[in-house]
Amino acid sequence: MKKFNKTIILLILLIFVILQISECSKKPVGVARKEDIPYIKCQVCEKLAFQVFQQVQAKQAEISPKKISEYQIIEISENVCNLKKQEADWILKIDIVEQGDRLELVEQDSEGQCNSECKTIERACQEVMGYSDTDVAEYLYKNKPQVDSLVKFLCKDLTGACSKNPPKVPKDRTPGEPFVSKSSKEAEMDKILKSMEGMPGAPGMKMYSREDLMNMKNFGDEDADEEEDEDDTQFPSNLGKVLREKENKKSDWKQRITKGILDAGETVKNHANKVSHRIRQWWKKKKAVLKKKSSNAKKSEL
Template sequence: MVGMNRVLIALTLALVASSALLPVSDGAKKPSSAPRKEDVPYIKCQVCEKLASRLDQLVKEKQQQISPKKISEYEIIEIAENVCNLKKEEADWMLKIDIVEKGDNLELVEQLEEGMCNSKCKTIESACQKVIGYADTDVAEYMYTSKPDLVSLKNHLCKDLTDACSKKPPPVPKDRVPGEPFVAKPSKDAEMDKILRSMQGMPGAPGMKVFSKEDIVKGNIGNDDEDGDDDEDEDEDDKFPKNLGKVLKEKEKESKTEELKKTITKEFKKTGEVLKRHAQKVSNRVRRWWKGLRSSSSKKPKSVKSEL
């Protein structure tokens, strides 16, 4: 079903784009999205504290979601691995934070809505990744075994595992150039971005692209032949029209109603949920294998020592 899923995802994204759910602007000039790494030392401690709060929140939400089953260490590790990656839904907390210069300090100010992810958003991501580094599995193990409260978690992550809050941040240079203003993201764009983040890394979705109307009309979609040799997909794939661009063009002419948008979004979410459950199963199996491998490796030196 992998080939089928990829075609479905490509078709859905194309229809979404053609019905103006994902507007494309060729002439608009976007602000720089490169992180300002020189700002990281001024916000590192604040980012670490917010990171700890987000970890605590996500683990509790996951526990409520799977209750009465207990959350596993692997599930906590997965959360810790994704919480600083803006391509993952666990990291959407960074989209609601603005960096504001106050006196000789930089402060993180939480907003009510998600903002356009430009240099500030990327700077927070850079600081978050610098903080957690290789400590993601360590903090996950600590949360699983110790079940700490939020204060203990902040101290452990920001002072024990890392040096994020070990000393006061330096004063901001007076000649620092302010960043771009915080601009709230349109609600429909925020919702679609959330769906796309939730599908990152799932089977059948690794090469997802969002196509422009020009690509759709010309038929420049679905040209990958990666799954062309899958016998089980051939019968299903043959049911899709050969000239997809022409069909989509006709569909665009036929209707651009709100009902079509709702139907597409609903089917998109449904497909994402199925793929996400499959990805979770595969991820858990890999983690169990890796945990066993690490455990066996750590025991080898002891056995060698006893033989000597």
């Protein structure tokens, strides 16, 4: 009976984990080194432009033959510098390397632990993009440029991030931390957490961190699963049948609930993007009108 209760508890816990995951990391969070941003700003901008271009192309291929909408491009532009979103996963593969009197952004084969360098790149990315996400989205949607044209538009014409050479790095600069790759289990947990980000109802639910999930018994451990299967063979046959039926019913229920929540979240998110885009377009026109009125007023005074 004790083993039976243990199995049921683990099953119920797994279902709640899937439905109630929320990012709540217990590890110390790295802090961006703002003083390093001028040395890497242009490189970050170039990689940012490349990422936006690639992700828009990937999205278009995913939904083909439908045409990608401007709102979908805006969503990519808004999320590409936010490490809480999957669109910013590219930042996790970048290592800041000291090369003489300059800093070089070197792309690694796998994602790394997010410490101060990761946060510094995120901060630089956000400074470059700023409020230009809708302008970038509009440029991509209307002009359908090649990646080189997008780099020029974003990094020189729009933001000026690459308008001049970066300053030399001082000799007394404290080196950054070494690049440490994530384990496959850590990478898997982070992807699950990000996929559940923003799910309706999450704030009122029990929170589980990546460490909580990784420390749960049997998660991703095939040997432990086999041991549990061996224990199950000791149950009476009719009890095992009942348990399997409960697992199937709960699995179906879990899938229906999860799908309903994700669909609702996607609808709300799309609506919010549309409203945000309309407000920004309205404000852009409003500023243009105010600027024109101010200019006319000055002329009339003269």
